[in-house]
Amino acid sequence: MSADNGPVAAKIRKYEPGEEQVLYDICLLTGDSGEDASALHRDPDLLGAVYVGPYLRLAPEHALVGVDDEGVAGYVLGAPDTRAFEAECERSWWPPLRARYPVGSFADDTPDDRIVRLIHAPPAASQDVVERYPAHLHIDLLPRFQGRGNGRRLMTALLDGLAAAGAPGVHLGVGTANQRAIGFYRRMGFTEVHTYTHSLIMARPL
Numbered sequence: 001m002s003a004d005n006g007p008v009a010a011k012i013r014k015y016e017p018g019e020e021q022v023l024y025d026i027c028l029l030t031g032d033s034g035e036d037a038s039a040l041h042r043d044p045d046l047l048g049a050v051y052v053g054p055y056l057r058l059a060p061e062h063a064l065v066g067v068d069d070e071g072v073a074g075y076v077l078g079a080p081d082t083r084a085f086e087a088e089c090e091r092s093w094w095p096p097l098r099a100r101y102p103v104g105s106f107a108d109d110t111p112d113d114r115i116v117r118l119i120h121a122p123p124a125a126s127q128d129v130v131e132r133y134p135a136h137l138h139i140d141l142l143p144r145f146q147g148r149g150n151g152r153r154l155m156t157a158l159l160d161g162l163a164a165a166g167a168p169g170v171h172l173g174v175g176t177a178n179q180r181a182i183g184f185y186r187r188m189g190f191t192e193v194h195t196y197t198h199s200l201i202m203a204r205p206l
């Protein structure tokens with residue numbers, strides 16, 4: 001990798017309280033199939049409220065960040081038991097968000113509207129997937145942190161933690177438009193276990 005490709009990773013460590021907003025920002029900056037989704041959303045925190053917030057609150061021991069000399073530049077978040085995580089979200093994470101964002105908060109079929117609908121009716125992972133691969137994860141790195149081995153390092157550290165927590169397998173969802181991430185996941189040992197119109201579920205044993 002060339003030396004002009006941005007700063008090198010300083011370290012990987014557990015997320016620390018107070019870093020919520022920077023992780024929400026990274027989620028938005030990578031939220032359009034790996035590209036900046038800022039222009040798609042009127043509310044900049046909605047994506048993070050679904051894909052970051054509940055992990056920091058409910059599974060902080062599996063929230064890892066990558067830090068370079070400019071600060072936090074990426075994260076990987078996971079839950080070792082997806083069914084338990086879904087149940088806890090239903091109990092404590094979704095209700096205040098549903099109150100804050102009623103259905104109809106945004107114009108029909110806009111990206112924000114679709115996320116609000118997801119908050120009100122979050123899809124459960126399918127049973128055949130959670131039986132074999134009960135854990136799940138999300139990973140997002142800022143452009144300056146990509147393509148230099150940091151995804152592998154963060155992923156490996158998370159998988160070790162999920163395995164140590166007793167999970168025999170892990171799954172994730174990825175949009176079919178995000179071919180780069182799909183290539184990365186394959187390289188990290190994931191294979192497709194479900195194909196939907198616009199997304200895949202990929203999984204691997206631990």
Ligand SMILES: CC(C)(COP(=O)(O)OP(=O)(O)OC[C@H]1O[C@@H](n2cnc3c(N)ncnc32)[C@H](O)[C@@H]1OP(=O)(O)O)[C@@H](O)C(=O)NCCC(=O)NCCS
Pocket residue numbers: 030033034035139140141142145146147148149150151152153173174175178179180181182183184187188
């Ligand atoms: C996808 C992402 C996490 C990958 O992380 P990364 O740091 O760029 O990947 P790494 O440099 O650690 O690559 C790890 C390995 O995967 C390989 N790889 C990465 N992308 C690949 C691709 N598209 N096809 C094939 N192999 C790929 C690398 O060559 C490397 O192989 P090696 O370690 O065996 O030599 C990162 O690019 C990212 O955050 N993208 C934007 C957000 C995103 O799309 N997140 C996923 C949402 S579902």
